[in-house]
Amino acid sequence: xxxxxxxxxxxxxxxxxxxxxxxxxxxxxxxVSQTTVSLVLGGxxxxxxxxxxxxxxxxEAAESLGYAPDPVATRLASARNDMLGLFTFSATFPTExxxxxxxxxxxxxxxxxxxxxxxxxxxxxxGAASRAADPAAxxxxxxxxxxxxxxxxVPTEQIERLARDGYPFVYIGRRDxxxxxxxxxxxDYVPASAEVVRRLADLGHRRVRYVRENDDAPASADRExxxxxxxxxxxxxxxxxxxxxxxxxxxxxxVRAWRAEGVTALVTEETDTAAALSAxxxxxxxxxxxxxxxxxxxxxxxxxxxxxxFAHISGFTVPRREMxxxxxxxxxxxxxxxxxxxxxPLQQLVxxxxxxxxxxxxxxxxxx
Amino acid sequence: xxxxxxxxxxxxxxxxxxxxxxxxxxxxxxxVSQTTVSLVLGGxxxxxxxxxxxxxxxxEAAESLGYAPDPVATRLASARNDMLGLFTFSATFPTExxxxxxxxxxxxxxxxxxxxxxxxxxxxxxGAASRAADPAAxxxxxxxxxxxxxxxxVPTEQIERLARDGYPFVYIGRRDxxxxxxxxxxxDYVPASAEVVRRLADLGHRRVRYVRENDDAPASADRExxxxxxxxxxxxxxxxxxxxxxxxxxxxxxVRAWRAEGVTALVTEETDTAAALSAxxxxxxxxxxxxxxxxxxxxxxxxxxxxxxFAHISGFTVPRREMxxxxxxxxxxxxxxxxxxxxxPLQQLVxxxxxxxxxxxxxxxxxx
DNA sequence: CTGAAAGCGCTTACAG
DNA sequence: CTGAAAGCGCTTACAG
Numbered sequence: 001x002x003x004x005x006x007x008x009x010x011x012x013x014x015x016x017x018x019x020x021x022x023x024x025x026x027x028x029x030x031x032v033s034q035t036t037v038s039l040v041l042g043g044x045x046x047x048x049x050x051x052x053x054x055x056x057x058x059x060e061a062a063e064s065l066g067y068a069p070d071p072v073a074t075r076l077a078s079a080r081n082d083m084l085g086l087f088t089f090s091a092t093f094p095t096e097x098x099x100x101x102x103x104x105x106x107x108x109x110x111x112x113x114x115x116x117x118x119x120x121x122x123x124x125x126x127g128a129a130s131r132a133a134d135p136a137a138x139x140x141x142x143x144x145x146x147x148x149x150x151x152x153x154v155p156t157e158q159i160e161r162l163a164r165d166g167y168p169f170v171y172i173g174r175r176d177x178x179x180x181x182x183x184x185x186x187x188d189y190v191p192a193s194a195e196v197v198r199r200l201a202d203l204g205h206r207r208v209r210y211v212r213e214n215d216d217a218p219a220s221a222d223r224e225x226x227x228x229x230x231x232x233x234x235x236x237x238x239x240x241x242x243x244x245x246x247x248x249x250x251x252x253x254x255v256r257a258w259r260a261e262g263v264t265a266l267v268t269e270e271t272d273t274a275a276a277l278s279a280x281x282x283x284x285x286x287x288x289x290x291x292x293x294x295x296x297x298x299x300x301x302x303x304x305x306x307x308x309x310f311a312h313i314s315g316f317t318v319p320r321r322e323m324x325x326x327x328x329x330x331x332x333x334x335x336x337x338x339x340x341x342x343x344x345p346l347q348q349l350v351x352x353x354x355x356x357x358x359x360x361x362x363x364x365x366x367x368x
Numbered sequence: 369x370x371x372x373x374x375x376x377x378x379x380x381x382x383x384x385x386x387x388x389x390x391x392x393x394x395x396x397x398x399x400v401s402q403t404t405v406s407l408v409l410g411g412x413x414x415x416x417x418x419x420x421x422x423x424x425x426x427x428e429a430a431e432s433l434g435y436a437p438d439p440v441a442t443r444l445a446s447a448r449n450d451m452l453g454l455f456t457f458s459a460t461f462p463t464e465x466x467x468x469x470x471x472x473x474x475x476x477x478x479x480x481x482x483x484x485x486x487x488x489x490x491x492x493x494x495g496a497a498s499r500a501a502d503p504a505a506x507x508x509x510x511x512x513x514x515x516x517x518x519x520x521x522v523p524t525e526q527i528e529r530l531a532r533d534g535y536p537f538v539y540i541g542r543r544d545x546x547x548x549x550x551x552x553x554x555x556d557y558v559p560a561s562a563e564v565v566r567r568l569a570d571l572g573h574r575r576v577r578y579v580r581e582n583d584d585a586p587a588s589a590d591r592e593x594x595x596x597x598x599x600x601x602x603x604x605x606x607x608x609x610x611x612x613x614x615x616x617x618x619x620x621x622x623v624r625a626w627r628a629e630g631v632t633a634l635v636t637e638e639t640d641t642a643a644a645l646s647a648x649x650x651x652x653x654x655x656x657x658x659x660x661x662x663x664x665x666x667x668x669x670x671x672x673x674x675x676x677x678f679a680h681i682s683g684f685t686v687p688r689r690e691m692x693x694x695x696x697x698x699x700x701x702x703x704x705x706x707x708x709x710x711x712x713p714l715q716q717l718v719x720x721x722x723x724x725x726x727x728x729x730x731x732x733x734x735x736x
Numbered sequence: 737c738t739g740a741a742a743g744c745g746c747t748t749a750c751a752g
Numbered sequence: 753c754t755g756a757a758a759g760c761g762c763t764t765a766c767a768g
Contacts, residue, residue, distance in 0.1 A: 020510050020535075023745070024745085032754075034745090034746090035747090035755055036753095036755075038748085042746085042747070042748095051753060068507040068511065069746075070444075070511060070746070072440055072443045072444045073444055073744070073760090074745080074746055075440050076440045076746070076761070077745075077747040078746075078747050078760085102470050119488065120487065121480075123481040139436050140439050140486065143440050143443065143486075165388055391761070391762070401738065403739055403741090404738060406764085407763095410763070410764095419738085422737080437761085437762075438760090441763090442763080443762090444760085444763095445743080445744055445762040446744080446762085446764090
């Protein structure tokens with residue numbers, strides 16, 4: 001048996017901890033049974049009729065004792081506790097990608113609060129020791145009714161285990177590798193990317209370079225798909241259009257050479273590392289080119305920091321906040337969903353918002 | 369009775385949930401009792417001696433059944449749950465003050481992960497309806513072993529109730545109003561503020577204006593205290609030194625008048641609203657003054673955004689991340705602390721880091 | 737060395 | 753309208 005209540009703990013003042021009140025304490029105070037307390041406080045889903053006076057006494061006792069239900073017990077007994085998990089696959093909150101992470105969190109938090117859900121933050125690995133591979137890490141999420149997953153390095157096997165057990169979860173970000181029944185909320189990169197190319201075409205650009213990273217992320221694949229689709233639609237040369245890079249080989253010379261070939265617009269993508277983006281902007285600057293006078297420049301996704309020289313770069317923004325919101329909404333639907341009812345769309349894409357910016361302009365004469 | 373296993377739930381795929389194996393299933397398979405299974409799998413903290421053969425049989429059965437312990441039940445049965453709460457007194461995560469909030473969260477999350485604690489995020493009010501005054505809102509935190517409080521508008525009464533019950537909590541940010549036994553981790557504004565004044569004095573400045581907000585926050589009081597102490601120490605005129613404002617009355621004319629009076633340096637403070645800071649920087653710009661050529665400028669606390677014209681403003685940074693870390697450490701000490709052992713320092717101040725910046729320079733001639 | 741039993745704090749049929 | 757009882761899946765003294 002466990003020693004249980006009244007034990008140490010030593011609260012803030014070093015004072016002896018007072019045990020939290022439970023339903024049985026309320027029952028004693030109100031002179032009713034613990035069952036009745038549960039009925040009164042638990043929302044009374046079964047529609048049981050209770051005497052007004054009983055209700056009042058129970059509520060008063062609960063109030064004066066400062067009662068708060070134990071969500072762990074609630075969940076063990078009922079399979080619900082109105083808590084949602086948010087699991088990130090990194091040792092800590094990504095400091096580097098603060099700009100991309102925070103808005104998601106804001107959206108998640110907003111919608112969770114709106115839906116009366118608390119949020120439990122889990123991290124992939126605890127301390128330096130255990131890696132994200134630790135199976136126990138992912139398993140912990142089961143304390144919540146359902147969980148949001150967010151991040152690059154996904155322990156597929158662990159997640160599949162959860163899926164097999166019917167545990168509700170939603171990915172933030174598109175996932176290919178897990179099949180078509182895996183719920184996610186992603187950004188709709190394809191049309192947004194095509195639209196950027198279309199804008200360039202409308203301004204007279206015919207030769208473009210799309211500088212993307214060597215990355216297999218669905219986001220990168222989608223953007224390339226959109227760029228190619230837009231190019232084909234608008235009669236932009238797709239030959240040599242896509243350039244893969246780790247950043248190191250995008251130099252001022254290369255950019256000048258493109259200009260000499262008649263390239264008038266450059267497009268790149270935003271990622272965690274910003275390798276392609278910073279290499280390209282650096283090369284454009286080093287080449288002494290002005291945007292959009294000498295060459296137009298666009299980025300697929302948000303620029304890295306508002307402080308940089310390219311703070312007003314054209315392109316589109318990723319609807320991170322809305323993705324967070326939608327992911328929560330979907331997760332709650334999965335958690336509360338009646339198995340008989342039609343399921344909500346499991347895989348959702350949120351439109352990206354075009355950013356006019358100041359780095360796109362009419363195509364200059366083909367050769368400088 | 370609850371329907372329990374195998375029930376609906378309808379996981380991500382809407383597939384029927386498969387019942388997870390539990391200790392009793394393993395027990396049956398291995399021909400031992402459920403207690404023994406718990407002993408074998410549960411780390412065996414009590415140091416009970418078990419037959420090797422029994423262990424092996426249990427482990428094999430667990431493996432072949434794909435057993436994963438139910439963290440909910442584990443936590444209910446053991447006294448602690450290794451969850452820490454983080455309660456913020458605002459409807460949602462502060463979007464405006466993302467820059468000041470996020471680093472704290474990073475620190476909290478880092479240290480919590482390092483100490484094997486999960487994090488529950490609570491917000492003061494859920495949705496638009498309930499205000500932070502809602503007693504139930506604060507009460508919810510009791511589900512965690514202890515809680516961090518963060519934000520300006522603090523429902524003192526609710527917190528005192530927690531304190532009385534011996535519930536462990538720690539404030540992030542200094543708190544005067546709650547007495548000397550209230551645990552907090554704050555920024556050490558006084559010496560950092562004095563140091564900024566000292567730097568100005570060393571550069572020859574003798575007449576200074578400190579433009580602060582009309583705010584009773586401990587942070588504001590501390591900064592003023594530090595400014596005054598530094599001024600007295602360095603022989604800077606304290607007469608008219610401190611200027612309180614809501615932002616509206618800091619104009620280009622006023623700044624020019626100060627210059628005419630011989631003021632060569634301006635100091636302001638960072639707050640949630642940034643009212644004083646943005647008013648002052650706006651007025652300096654409008655007055656056509658260059659920093660530090662015409663006037664030196666410093667801010668007590670971080671500048672608002674890296675993108676602004678004053679991204680390189682001199683002053684100091686608030687050690688938000690370290691505050692988050694320390695707060696978690698203190699809280700865990702309070703939660704796990706042996707009441708017999710000496711308590712850790714309940715009120716801790718973390719040093720601020722000086723930021724050289726580019727807006728402080730030698731004092732120009734007293735009159736322009 | 738192992739098992740029967742109580743208990744963690746709830747929910748939910750079921751019987752008064 | 754209310755209460756006694758079983759149960760969620762574990763942990764932990766305690767008794768063999």
